[in-house]
Amino acid sequence: MELAVQLIVYGILMGLVFSLIALGLSLIFGVMNIVNFAHGEFMMVGMYIAYLLSTFLPLDPLLSLPFAAGAGYLLGVVSYRLLIHHILRGPMVAQLFGTFGLMLFLRYLAMYIFTPDVRSVKQGILVGKTLSMGWINVDASKVFSAGVCVLAFAAVYWMIYRTKLGRALRATSIDSEAAKYMGIDTKGMNALAWGIGGATVALAGALLAHFYYVTPTVGMLFTLIAFATVALGGFGSIVGAFIAGVLIGLIMVVSGQFVSELKFSFIYIVYFLVVVFRPRGLFGW
Amino acid sequence: MMLEVKNLVKEFGGLVANGDISFELRRGEILGLIGPNGAGKSTLFNCIAGYYKPTGGNILFEGKDITGWPPHQVTREGIARTFQGMKIMPNLTVEENVMIGAFCRTGNRQIARKEAWEILDLMGLTGEAEALPAGLPIAVQKRIELARAIATRPRLLMLDEMAAGLNPLETKEIIQTLQRIKEEKKLTLFLTEHVMEFIMTVSERVIVMAAGKKIAEGSPVEVARQEKVIEAYLGERYAKGR
Amino acid sequence: MRQLFIDIFFFGDRPHFERIGFLIFIIIVLVFPWMVTSAYGRAVMIKFLLFALFGLGWNLIGGYGGQVDLGQAKNVGFGAYATALMMVWWKTPFWITVIPGIVIAAAESFAVAYPMFRLKGHYFAIATLCVALVWKELFIFWDWTGGARGVEIPIRSGADFVYMQFNSPIYYHYFILFLFLLQFFFVNWFRKSKLGYEVQAVRDNEDAAASLGINVYRTKVINYTIAGGLGALGGSFMAVYYLYIDPDAVMPLDLSILIAMTVMVGGAGSIWGPIIGAAILIPLDMYLGAWLGAQKRLGIDFMIYAMIMMVIAAKEPKGVWGIIERVRKKGAR
Numbered sequence: 027m028e029l030a031v032q033l034i035v036y037g038i039l040m041g042l043v044f045s046l047i048a049l050g051l052s053l054i055f056g057v058m059n060i061v062n063f064a065h066g067e068f069m070m071v072g073m074y075i076a077y078l079l080s081t082f083l084p085l086d087p088l089l090s091l092p093f094a095a096g097a098g099y100l101l102g103v104v105s106y107r108l109l110i111h112h113i114l115r116g117p118m119v120a121q122l123f124g125t126f127g128l129m130l131f132l133r134y135l136a137m138y139i140f141t142p143d144v145r146s147v148k149q150g151i152l153v154g155k156t157l158s159m160g161w162i163n164v165d166a167s168k169v170f171s172a173g174v175c176v177l178a179f180a181a182v183y184w185m186i187y188r189t190k191l192g193r194a195l196r197a198t199s200i201d202s203e204a205a206k207y208m209g210i211d212t213k214g215m216n217a218l219a220w221g222i223g224g225a226t227v228a229l230a231g232a233l234l235a236h237f238y239y240v241t242p243t244v245g246m247l248f249t250l251i252a253f254a255t256v257a258l259g260g261f262g263s264i265v266g267a268f269i270a271g272v273l274i275g276l277i278m279v280v281s282g283q284f285v286s287e288l289k290f291s292f293i294y295i296v297y298f299l300v301v302v303f304r305p306r307g308l309f310g311w
Numbered sequence: 312m313m314l315e316v317k318n319l320v321k322e323f324g325g326l327v328a329n330g331d332i333s334f335e336l337r338r339g340e341i342l343g344l345i346g347p348n349g350a351g352k353s354t355l356f357n358c359i360a361g362y363y364k365p366t367g368g369n370i371l372f373e374g375k376d377i378t379g380w381p382p383h384q385v386t387r388e389g390i391a392r393t394f395q396g397m398k399i400m401p402n403l404t405v406e407e408n409v410m411i412g413a414f415c416r417t418g419n420r421q422i423a424r425k426e427a428w429e430i431l432d433l434m435g436l437t438g439e440a441e442a443l444p445a446g447l448p449i450a451v452q453k454r455i456e457l458a459r460a461i462a463t464r465p466r467l468l469m470l471d472e473m474a475a476g477l478n479p480l481e482t483k484e485i486i487q488t489l490q491r492i493k494e495e496k497k498l499t500l501f502l503t504e505h506v507m508e509f510i511m512t513v514s515e516r517v518i519v520m521a522a523g524k525k526i527a528e529g530s531p532v533e534v535a536r537q538e539k540v541i542e543a544y545l546g547e548r549y550a551k552g553r
Numbered sequence: 554m555r556q557l558f559i560d561i562f563f564f565g566d567r568p569h570f571e572r573i574g575f576l577i578f579i580i581i582v583l584v585f586p587w588m589v590t591s592a593y594g595r596a597v598m599i600k601f602l603l604f605a606l607f608g609l610g611w612n613l614i615g616g617y618g619g620q621v622d623l624g625q626a627k628n629v630g631f632g633a634y635a636t637a638l639m640m641v642w643w644k645t646p647f648w649i650t651v652i653p654g655i656v657i658a659a660a661e662s663f664a665v666a667y668p669m670f671r672l673k674g675h676y677f678a679i680a681t682l683c684v685a686l687v688w689k690e691l692f693i694f695w696d697w698t699g700g701a702r703g704v705e706i707p708i709r710s711g712a713d714f715v716y717m718q719f720n721s722p723i724y725y726h727y728f729i730l731f732l733f734l735l736q737f738f739f740v741n742w743f744r745k746s747k748l749g750y751e752v753q754a755v756r757d758n759e760d761a762a763a764s765l766g767i768n769v770y771r772t773k774v775i776n777y778t779i780a781g782g783l784g785a786l787g788g789s790f791m792a793v794y795y796l797y798i799d800p801d802a803v804m805p806l807d808l809s810i811l812i813a814m815t816v817m818v819g820g821a822g823s824i825w826g827p828i829i830g831a832a833i834l835i836p837l838d839m840y841l842g843a844w845l846g847a848q849k850r851l852g853i854d855f856m857i858y859a860m861i862m863m864v865i866a867a868k869e870p871k872g873v874w875g876i877i878e879r880v881r882k883k884g885a886r
Contacts, residue, residue: 060675061675061679109863109866109867112867112868113866113867116866116867116870117870118621118674118675119615119619119621119817119821119870120865120866120867120870121675121866122621122675122678122866123813123814123817123862123863123865123866124862124863124866124867126810126862127858127859127860127861127862127863127866128859128863129859130810130855130856130858130859130862131856131859131860131863133855134851134852134853134854134855134856134859135852135856136852137851137852137855138851138852138853138856141851142851242852246806250679250682250683250686253679253683254683257676285694287690287693287694288690288691288694290686290690291686291687291690291691294683294684294686294687295683295687297679297680297683298668298669298680298683298684301672301676301679301680302668302669302671302672302680303668305671305672305676360764361763362760362763381763381768382760382763382764383763383765383766383767383768383769386763386764386765386766387766391764391765392764393764394760394761394764398758398760398761398764399758399761400753400754400757400758400761400762401757401758402753402756402757402822403750403753403754403757407750407753410750411750411751411753411754411762411765411767412765414747414750414751414765414766415765415766415767417747418747419747420560420745420746420747421556423747459761459765460764460765462765463765463766
């Protein structure tokens with residue numbers, strides 16, 4: 027019983043981080059129908075920023091959050107301007123290989139700079155602390171991260187559904203041609219989607235770095251987790267991504283408890299089953 | 312009887328695109344299907360050719376019930392079609408495009424190739440055989456689509472908006488070609504068009520559709536006189552005021 | 554019979570300069586081990602032929618079929634493991650182990666293709682990737698596959714044509730060349746066969762293909778099955794060439810990507826594409842990798858790969874072969 031509750035709490039906390047990771051992927055897919063294979067690498071950048079700031083400067087990794095988000099935003103916008111914009115009209119194969127190239131580039135750039143060594147954030151107010159609530163013990167960093175993820179998610183949701191900018195973004199997502207005739211700068215909207223996508227996922231990365239190791243190859247796994255999440259929530263759906271993230275977190279934690287070697291396989295199988303049998307996601311009909 | 316359509320219904324989420332359509336198509340005849348944009352002509356075509364599954368009703372081809380068959384089986388049964396917006400394989404040469412049609416009836420490349428060339432010759436396309444279709448004029452692309460469809464050796468050929476995008480001279484040429492291949496290949500033709508002139512000169516009989524329903528049937532001259540038809544095309548006010 | 558022979562071994566439909574190019578290529582690979590004596594140079598050549606062979610198989614699904622498969626490494630793994638395990642367990646001769654390798658890879662591809670081809674484009678690509686990763690995790694997880702430790706093939710002395718183990722790279726060179734040519738001529742036949750044309754028709758326009766009597770779904774499934782089987786052949790070679798395999802060596806995502814990239818860089822959907830792509834990427838990888846490795850700078854080789862990939866995607870989706878064709882057409886005009 028205790029174990030079960032512990033697992034569920036842990037799964038939900040991880041899941042909320044997954045939600046934020048998946049948010050950008052879903053947003054980008056929704057706006058321009060392109061899948062970003064480099065998504066996990068954007069996250070990795072956030073993780074390394076947290077690592078760098080806490081290791082080489084006497085700063086708490088928490089202070090790296092705004093830097094990570096900013097860097098992620100820049101990375102997203104620059105990627106869009108330099109690469110994505112040029113492959114958007116190309117064949118599907120070119121789109122796939124374009125973002126795949128971006129993924130490899132970032133991954134091996136990290137390999138070049140940081141070597142393949144496994145690194146982790148060693149100090150910070152939250153690192154290694156545990157919160158005890160009755161008989162449940164949870165990492166303080168995970169609780170905090172989950173909280174920040176919910177806030178960030180809410181902020182992006184508010185931006186998309188309650189502001190004028192968000193309305194323009196949604197218009198572009200529904201029909202980019204029509205939006206263009208309405209005087210919306212669709213190119214700018216695309217860049218914005220990439221910026222938000224990059225910022226949110228890098229923020230999630232900086233949070234994740236508090237309790238997850240950093241390597242140059244860490245991204246791929248999270249890209250795939252994000253794919254599974256977005257598939258489960260319905261491609262392009264923001265709310266779907268949120269709920270699906272929590273579900274994926276639970277699936278991973280619970281399956282990891284029983285066959286830890288295969289916990290990622292369960293995620294891949296979820297993706298496979300969902301896209302094949304429920305192509306509009308768990309909630310879409 | 313070549314083709315019998317009985318009480319065909321096709322709905323898209325409650326929207327009725329084809330409501331209770333029935334008609335017959337006799338062997339060797341040229342039947343035209345006309346109607347304004349959005350009348351449901353393409354939907355009807357797609358139901359017969361297997362691209363849409365009808366919501367209700369039956370389609371009989373030479374007495375055989377082919378309702379809901381997938382497109383490739385419909386083609387193998389002897390019904391070929393062309394598309395309104397042309398769908399030519401862009402990375403294959405004209406010759407190969409037609410050859411793929413011929414592969415419908417044979418597994419042998421030599422035979423397929425020989426047949427493709429016969430049809431290319433018939434359609435006056437031998438000069439373009441080696442070219443990629445992308446750069447060719449629309450009139451030529453239409454001929455490629457036609458050639459490819461004929462290569463599957465159909466008994467019934469369905470042509471969707473053959474004259475769209477052609478100038479009067481090209482239209483005339485394609486009509487001549489059509490009549491020639493109809494004789495030579497002993498085809499039955501079923502064509503849709505929203506341009507009246509083309510279909511009225513070619514067809515022996517026409518069906519008129521409007522808003523998903525069949526509103527008239529008969530010889531072109533008969534049909535053109537009917538008030539309902541004029542109304543459907545030009546609006547109620549025009550018909551009354553005439 | 555005569556026609557079959559012509560279909561397999563001739564390129565009558567290709568322009569003159571391509572046939573001459575192929576002849577020159579054949580002469581080079583035939584005399585290569587006698588011209589280049591450095592062990593490293595020969596190893597580069599063997600790896601080039603291996604990846605050209607992988608590329609030929611992937612070209613079926615990714616090039617002619619137009620379906621981006623990012624999981625070809627699983628088939629390589631099936632081939633490699635079939636060969637290695639059968640040799641360890643039952644001392645089965647190499648040429649017999651090849652058959653179950655191909656059959657297993659094809660059967661697995663067939664089984665997953667059925668649900669998977671309900672997907673298109675990106676969804677399909679990610680699904681192939683997921684399937685391959687699940688297999689890799691399973692091969693690490695299982696005990697009977699040797700787990701993460703992998704499988705070692707017992708070493709034999711001297712030249713052995715039953716187990717295909719040799720002391721000299723010259724043997725391996727002609728061995729892989731033989732396998733490469735086998736696959737090359739198969740693909741040459743395939744692209745001109747009815748199925749080959751059907752596959753290309755489906756790639757170019759599914760609706761049009763269906764209107765010509767082609768069963769789109771079935772065509773995709775069969776094509777994916779054949780491409781899967783072809784992937785296993787190179788895997789079997791890897792087992793006897795390296796004499797040691799583990800999931801990280803024969804089933805990683807990087808291998809899937811490199812195979813796909815070979816074809817994309819060279820030119821997808823052309824029989825020369827995989828050869829050109831491998832001729833560019835493999836020497837680049839091995840010489841650059843060696844040079845940079847000596848400098849202790851990991852990653853630069855892959856960064857260069859990645860740049861090539863992005864530039865190709867943005868500027869020339871038809872790869873190097875696309876450039877050659879364009880230049881030639883301009884010259885002809």
